[in-house]
Amino acid sequence: MGFWVRNIIFAVILIGLAVAFFANQEFLFSLNGSFEQEATTEIVELKEVTTKVAPTTSTAETNTTTKKAQSPQGGKLANAAAEGLSNFYAKIYGDDIGKSGPKIRNNIIYLPDPHGNLIEILQAKEMVVRPYQKSWQGTVTSRAFRKGQTLYQKLAEYAEQDGLDIIWWLNKDFIVKDIFRIEKNILKTAYLIGEAVSGHFPEGISSYFCFRQRTLVFINEAPKYLTDECTLLKPKNAY
Known part of the structure; x- marks a missing residue:
């Protein structure tokens, strides 16, 4: 009698487990899908991070290349300044300045000797x-003369x-x-500029204001x- 009772109880338990399995089959499969989805999402996120990091390296390389490409700009600016100075003298002296520009030694620029009739030049200007x-x-202001500039060009x-x-x-x-x-x-x-360079000329320099x-x-x-016809700039009328 006891034997049959045990078998009946065991059979009831098995039947209960089977019913529970079939009743929750959809839930168990949904969990499996969730695990797979989470794994897939993690892989996608890693790929996105990798994609974001990759251009950073390229940008750094691009910036380095750009800096290398831009490094000659300092030389270009210096050449542009020299070209501007040559053009400045060329407008004044024309062909007398030469194709290679004026001679420079110890921060002194050697210009062609002045020629022409100064009086006629001034008389012509007076008419126009x-x-x-x-x-x-004139106006009072702070006027800077910076390294590499010339006194004549900047004062002009x-x-x-x-x-x-x-x-x-x-000259x-x-x-x-x-x-x-x-x-x-x-x-x-x-006046001060004239006085500063006067010692470079045996005869000295006179500075005039032709009003x-x-x-x-x-x-x-x-x-x-x-x-x-003009006013000689002197300390008494220049200060």
């Missing part, structure tokens, strides 16, 4: 410009801002070795016309 008053002084630029031309009746120009500033009006600035011609003249030996 409106004169300044004799007492005109500043003079133009005040409506003046420059006649540099000299030398000078390259600035160290930056300096002059915070005075344009006439005082011109009728709106012109600054730097010259070794001044003709009488300048002393009669």
